[in-house]
Amino acid sequence: MRYSPSRKEDTRQLLLEAGAAEIKRHGFAATGVDRIMQAAGLSGGALYAHFSGKNALLVAIVAAELEKSVRLLTGKPEESAAEALPRCLDRYLSLEHVQQPERGCILPALAAELGRADAEVKAEVSKATREFVAFWGAKLGKREAAELLLSQCVGAIVMARMMDDEARQQSLLDASKAFLLKQLLPVQ
Numbered sequence: 183m184r185y186s187p188s189r190k191e192d193t194r195q196l197l198l199e200a201g202a203a204e205i206k207r208h209g210f211a212a213t214g215v216d217r218i219m220q221a222a223g224l225s226g227g228a229l230y231a232h233f234s235g236k237n238a239l240l241v242a243i244v245a246a247e248l249e250k251s252v253r254l255l256t257g258k259p260e261e262s263a264a265e266a267l268p269r270c271l272d273r274y275l276s277l278e279h280v281q282q283p284e285r286g287c288i289l290p291a292l293a294a295e296l297g298r299a300d301a302e303v304k305a306e307v308s309k310a311t312r313e314f315v316a317f318w319g320a321k322l323g324k325r326e327a328a329e330l331l332l333s334q335c336v337g338a339i340v341m342a343r344m345m346d347d348e349a350r351q352q353s354l355l356d357a358s359k360a361f362l363l364k365q366l367l368p369v370q
Contacts, residue, residue, distance in 0.1 A: 205218075205291075210295045241306060243288070251289070254273065256314065268359075272359070293340055315329055
């Protein structure tokens with residue numbers, strides 16, 4: 183049976199979204215194709231109609247998820263850093279992001295696995311982080327400041343997820359926000 187191009191694209195998008203949620207929740211290595219297909223409500227063969235295998239799906243998920251994160255966290259070019267940074271930090275360094283990894287950025291969810299991933303996956307991570315660093319480096323006036331911003335935000339989410347107490351999670355997020363704002367924004 184032939185499907186329309188729009189239905190094929192809808193199915194591909196469903197695979198990306200369901201796959202992203204599952205691997206952010208359980209990790210890439212621990213998430214089998216069957217789990218992804220079940221989450222998407224599709225049969226096992228549907229994956230291979232869109233991707234050559236699980237790793238090709240990961241590459242596509244990483245690309246799509248990081249594009250979404252970069253869009254969300256770069257703000258509007260015309261905004262000043264003083265306007266954009268607090269809003270972006272509030273959005274990223276939130277309890278919701280800590281407690282619902284399937285809805286957040288893929289970097290803290292899969293940090294260790296992405297560090298061990300193949301060259302194709304690392305290329306997608308590098309591309310997205312270069313875009314983020316270029317945007318924030320220009321806005322903050324220093325590339326190193328953008329790298330600090332990225333690493334501190336990802337690290338804060340990873341650390342907060344390791345804590346079993348919501349108050350400690352919030353305290354860590356608040357401390358990270360305060361540190362970044364103090365370090366990265368000029369004194370007004």
